[in-house]
Amino acid sequence: MKIKKVTAGIITSLVLMGSLVTSSLSVGNTIADEKQKLWVTMGSDAYAGIQQLMSNQLPKYTISSLAQTDVAVTQLDPAHLDLISYYMHAKYKRCGGFMVHDSYADAVKSANEMIANKTESLVTIDYTIDQQKVVNAFLPQLQESDIRTTIDGMANFHNRYYQSDTGKDASGWIKNTWERLTNGRADTKVELYQHSRWKQPSVIMTLQGDGSTDEVVVIGGHMDSINHNVSDKLRARAPGADDNASGIATITDVIKVMMANNYKPKRTIKFMAYAAEEVGLLGSEDIAEDMKGQGANVVGVMQLDMTNYQGSSYDYALVTDYTNSAQNEFLKRLISQYLSQYTYTTMRCGYACSDHASWHRQGYAASMPFEAPMQQSNRYIHTANDTLDKSGNNANHALKFAQLATAFLVEMAKSAGDDDGDGDDQGEYKQxxxxxxxxxxxxxxxxxxxxxxxxxxxxxxxxxxxxxxxxxxxxxxxxxxxxxxxxxxxxxxxxxxxxxxxxxxxxxxxxxxxxxxxxxxxxxxxxxxxxxxxxxxxxxxxxxxxxx
CATH class of the missing domain: 2.80.10.50 (Trefoil (Acidic Fibroblast Growth Factor, subunit A))
Incomplete structure (x- = not known):
């Protein structure tokens, strides 16, 4: 699949949120032939709105009685991806909202898997909470100033668009940052995950478990940014301070504390910065599908997409659709155990609204705590104004997510050598x-x-x-x-x-x-x-x- 840069433009009028919006859409001099078109799945609600926007030009294909009520399969020109991404955010407040597929068969398979997994419990482990000594020692070490510094570093890139040179450079910057934090530990590895269809690689850091189990815990967020107000996405300014430098900065501070304390988990932990989320969850879809193909025993996934804009009185908004209900209940228990000073609510995010959907599709238990109820989240994202000042020039809200992520990872991964489950006996005895x-x-x-x-x-x-x-x-x-x-x-x-x-x-x-x-x-x-x-x-x- 090739997503090509196009040049000519047309003006499209669309009704969004009850007001008339005029958007410049690059569609190319000619429409791509059928072989060049992309297969896309999206929520049926969004499909109906986009059909109206595009004058009923999008075909709708029959899938199955299982998924057809909730999910639509369609085929479109690559040039329309940016418009769909814009529309998903402007009308439905979805950071992603659709998934791109190589074939009709894969699109149908994806739709059915997403709906099937939606109703399955997918419980793979016993969600015990017994690492209080470790978690309570780690939480005070997380620092707002460190998270803020990482947000600033990522926002300094002109943009982190998945096809731009600066988007590629941002991947290298994250890799170097995480490598410095590991300080050469032999049980860690940071690598670039190359994608064949675009410039920006994803970044994966592995903290190896103690070898007693093949189980893996994943935490991730997307690194790319986009500006929907400008047709030339490659050159547009897109700092993406909240979407999603905040999520990557939150993960980075968790890494910092674990490395500083020589933390050794029982289960392997993988920290991920995904490429190309804004154009159909492309990076996470590649990785989740690859790991599923390798038979990876992933027992839990946390997605951090936007953590630093507190748009409501709630500290966390837990996504309930296309996530795992048992793991979501586990997050609530973690908040009660370790972060009782904070409040949470629940919300629906819609089909493929962020990278957790890629893992959910593959049958892995995934959760996504979000910065605010969707309609109260940061309205400046996907513009040149997604800057840190919109969050008060601090990372206080993101710090809460670093605390929750730390509790999640330690309680999910457990501590190596902890025979009695009290968190005392971490690591191994050495001279x-x-x-x-x-x-x-x-x-x-x-x-x-x-x-x-x-x-x-x-x-x-x-x-x-x-x-x-x-x-x-x-x-x-x-x-x-x-x-x-x-x-x-x-x-x-x-x-x-x-x-x-x-x-x-x-x-x-x-x-x-x-x-x-x-x-x-x-x-x-x-x-x-x-x-x-x-x-x-x-x-x-x-x-x-x-x-x-």
Whole structure:
């Protein structure tokens, strides 16, 4: 399928929202022949309106009694895609609203799958909530300022249109941003997903699970932007701050916190930035279909499309159509458990209104929390005025979605090595190796020392997602700063209590404590059995650590 740039224009008058709107539509010098035309599915309500707009030029094909009431299959010239996208937003407030297919057979198959999955529960896992220690440790680390910075970075591209050079460049920018956050972790991978029919690739980051299951959790949003007020979409200014730099920025902050805490999930997590959503969910449709073909065991999907414009008193609007009812109920429980200060409502979004529909079509459980009820969402999207100032020049609303997304991912993916489900035992036990040649060790006295490396339990350590540093020898005890007087600080193994003196972060190769952020874990001497404590971080070998 080729979507071609066209040149000539006609003026089309259409009635939208009770008022007359005149729009310039590029349709080309000649209508494409039948082989060049595209097969499209859309909601029957939207089809009726677009038929009126196009003077009944769109054919309607019979599908089946299952889907024909809700979904229409039609065929159109590629030049009409931008007009349909504009009409879907202006009249129905749908960011997508239609799907593009390679053939009539695929269009019919898609329509039937969308409706069939609409009535199926698709419950694949037990939606337990048992990761409170991890989630509660992560939530305060999410930062409005970081989300705002990412929104600004994406909005600085002239546009992120799926066929433009700047749209392609934006993909590379997201890839580089996510790669920097991973800091070279061996269990992560960030890659471009190339599409054969347009310039802009999608971006996929994989955080590998612990290998105990093949199950996958997906979170995504589209990266492309569009300006419907200008016929030349390739050159039009389309900052897309809310639609959908906000969604990608929200996901990026979740990645940042997970990487900073060395989070290791049981189930694999895939973070996605989709290309070409604005012209028929093209990017997500490719990826979801590809993963289905590979037999991917995707147990849950969250879509974040527009998160930063609070158009109503509600904090979240949960989409109920073409989503999974059991997973939606799980989101409500997560809000009650972790974010009870926020309110939510529910809404219908319509056929193929965003990328969650691509996953729903393939039979995967998908949910989409949205920024506001549809009729109260950001009216500036798809124009040159979709800028951060429309959200008060802050990302306060998007921060709420980062919090919900974090709770969703941790509770869905669970924590690697967490045998009892309490979120305590994240990760695996490894030797913690000093650059001077010794391993951190704890013996009967519970006093940490630097000793020759061995396989003893006292030298097997784990930095949990909640920031605790535990030895396999004393699982109920945590490495604790017990005295912080003067220039140094003493450490010992004490009963875990959740205090800042027991919260650790590995910043590069320096282990720092929340209660003494300017000091690092230090070996007092270059000898076997040397004590370990805290000292100002001078960047010396006796303050450098790594997992072995």
């Amino acid at each position: 913690f190796y000093s650059a001077i040649g010794f391993c951190l060790d704890v013996q009967d006295s519970k006093t940490p020392l630097a000793n020759e490396c061995s396989k003893a339990d006292g030298q097997q350590w784990m930095l949990g997602n909640d920031g605790t540093m535990k030895s396999k020898r004393y699982k109920d005890s945590c490495l604790t700063v017990t005295d912080s007087s003067g220039s140094g600080g003493s450490v010992a193994m004490e009963k875990c209590a959740g205090s800042n003196s027991q919260k650790w972060t590995l910043n590069g190769d320096a282990l720092v404590n929340d209660s003494l952020a300017d000091r690092a874990l230090t070996v007092y001497g270059y000898r076997q059995g040397a004590k370990v404590g805290m000292w100002y971080d001078w960047g010396q070998d006796y303050q450098r650590w790594s997992w072995k």
